Amino acid sequence: MTFRLLALALWAALAASSVHAERAANAASSLLAAEKQGLQTASAQHLQQLVTPTARGMAKVNYDRAWLASVPEPAGGEQWRCLAEALYFEARGETVKGQFAVAEVILNRVDNPNYPSSVCGVINQGTGQKYACQFTYTCDGHPEHISEKGAFDQVGKVAKVMLSGAPRKLTDGATHYHTTAVRPRWARKFPMTAEIGVHRFYRQPTRISMN
Incomplete structure (x- = not known):
């Protein structure tokens, strides 16, 4: 996955809430800047580190x-x-x-x-x-x-x-x-x-x- 796609995925994960909108924009900008420097791929682990724990857990809510x-x-x-x-x-x-x-x-x-x-x-x-x-x-x-x-x-x-x-x-x-x-x-x-x-x-x- 390219940095551009990762940036979009990160923005979508965080910007759904205004609480994380600024963080999403900053992280996505960092990824796009890295792409301009000639880096074409990034590890999923690196992307995961940029996402807040709250945003990571939102897709796995258990109602108990x-x-x-x-x-x-x-x-x-x-x-x-x-x-x-x-x-x-x-x-x-x-x-x-x-x-x-x-x-x-x-x-x-x-x-x-x-x-x-x-x-x-x-x-x-x-x-x-x-x-x-x-x-x-x-x-x-x-x-x-x-x-x-x-x-x-x-x-x-x-x-x-x-x-x-x-x-x-x-x-x-x-x-x-x-x-x-x-x-x-x-x-x-x-x-x-x-x-x-x-x-x-x-x-x-x-x-x-x-x-």
């Missing part, structure tokens, strides 16, 4: 507590905090798989032009009007306190992994979910894509019949 325990302690900026809090209040009682599934929905909305283009924007959409928000905990009128540190640490890791570019393969592009205890009106029109734990997941159709 044992794997999640191996993930470094979470930390991040505003978008990470918003996602971690949403997972805590919406899904902390779910399995690890269920928490990843809820995170998928939020990130699918970020990528959907019908919704805000940031994690915090998606989560806080409609907040300020009681029960008119997208995520009930943001507008139910009750103060929200993070009192279970262990649970928050776990969902914080889930948030970090997802924001680092983990594949979204649990909910088949879902943009909505609800608990099995309720049946919202929109659920009659949206195709259900998965049921994980106490949540059912749905993909918003391009067009919705009002009949």
Whole structure:
């Protein structure tokens, strides 16, 4: 494989997350500079050394507590905090798989032009009007306190992994979910894509019949 192809592969592995975008650009530039110097091949080992541990592991996510325990302690900026809090209040009682599934929905909305283009924007959409928000905990009128540190640490890791570019393969592009205890009106029109734990997941159709 040429340096150019390796550079593109490295960029794709890292730049999927804004956390690693600058590192991706710098590493790819270094590889291309080496190619200009007349070096035409590079070892896979050298490429692997340039990729951060987090980026290397994103393609091999295991949805269980044992794997999640191996993930470094979470930390991040505003978008990470918003996602971690949403997972805590919406899904902390779910399995690890269920928490990843809820995170998928939020990130699918970020990528959907019908919704805000940031994690915090998606989560806080409609907040300020009681029960008119997208995520009930943001507008139910009750103060929200993070009192279970262990649970928050776990969902914080889930948030970090997802924001680092983990594949979204649990909910088949879902943009909505609800608990099995309720049946919202929109659920009659949206195709259900998965049921994980106490949540059912749905993909918003391009067009919705009002009949």
